[in-house]
Amino acid sequence: MTDGSADTSNSERTDPGALAERIDHDETIELLQELVRIRSPYFEEEAITEFVYDWLDARGLDPEYHAVSEPEITGFEGNNVLARLEGTDPDAPTLLLNAHMDTVELVEAWEEDPLSGRIEDGKLYGQGACDMKGGLAGIMVAFEALAAADIDLAGDVLFTAVVDEEGPYGLGANQLIRDSVTDDCDAAIVTEPGPILAQRDLENPALLLGARGRFLYDITVTGEAAHGSQPEKGTNAVVDAGRLAAALTEIDVGTHELLGDGSVCPLKIEGGGETLSVPEACRLLVDRHVVVGETEDVVRADAETVVAELGLDSAVEIDFREAPAPDVRYGPYVTDADDPLVDALRTGVGAVTGDDPAIGYFSSVGDFNYFGHRAGLPTVIVGPDGENIHGAGEFVYTDEVVDVARIVTAGCVALLA
Ligand SMILES: [Zn+2]
Structure with a gap:
């Protein structure tokens, strides 16, 4: 945390940018390095799940494990990590923050340790650095900032770090829907890498308001x-x-x-x-x-x-393809550009970067399809960019990780304060 935390004025309580500024660059990137150094290909997420739980727990954020089980096809058993900030107004919207904790299998072609978290020229290297431990670190520090602030958000914030996004069925996010965790949510932010996987050339800051589906x-x-x-x-x-x-x-x-x-x-x-x-x-x-x-x-x-x-x-x-249940499908969705969530994130982007965000759409599928299509939530992807996703030499731009953490924080305040 940086300046301003000792004396919280009324204006800071409702100023999205002021709270976002409290997110510290170095602390965020150190957290990202720790996440990258934990090997976590899908179906092997025990260690990172524990790390995320302990990190939240150490900050008094009351995490809980949410059991994920798929006995029919994969035999997978694991846990998501959830935490909730209660708002003051039961009628105010509940916002879901989502990131996946798993990565693809480590690619053999790396010419260095794929779990190094090495930083050079503002790029942090590692398998999953961009997809999507950068975004995971982003929602962790954003959630901490929102909890630490005495801003009294009206609506709830639900933190969800899930397993098995890279696996065949998105079992972690599927379980959120299966167990009705998303039922009381009104909108979702997913911090997957953004522009690099967009349908057309874009640069951050960008908001991706939809995605194609897949059969x-x-x-x-x-x-x-x-x-x-x-x-x-x-x-x-x-x-x-x-x-x-x-x-x-x-x-x-x-x-x-x-x-x-x-x-x-x-x-x-x-x-x-x-x-x-x-x-x-x-x-x-x-x-x-x-x-x-x-x-x-x-x-x-x-x-x-x-x-x-x-x-x-x-x-x-x-x-x-066989699926655990008939509704386990990646359906396409589009979030209305005038949705309050999009407005709030525009405000967040403006407060953090001074820019108006580029608007785009995702080219492939992921857990966001479950939120946007199956759960029917207005869903926006806002995430840090990088290169070589799923490949050797994957990296994420560290400044964009910090920007995303701040944009999510500011967006939450704009939507929920
Ligand atoms: Zn991803």
């Missing part, structure tokens, strides 16, 4: 085996799956004035063998990113049309 086709192609020296006597499932993969990329995908275009990308094709047989089965996995209006029925019908038009000899069964 994963899981398609089975069944042909007929025959001796490989007489391919005309069988039906080659591998050849038909290849033709189908190519044809699916030609789907006339949806378009949205804000989210841009949908997209189709075949991800995996597996089938056949090394014996001299015409392959009788093949499996095809195809990513489909969608915009608002493209429902499961639409997406299924599109693929069925492609299959019908191709007239393959193989039988084709179109399905979607």
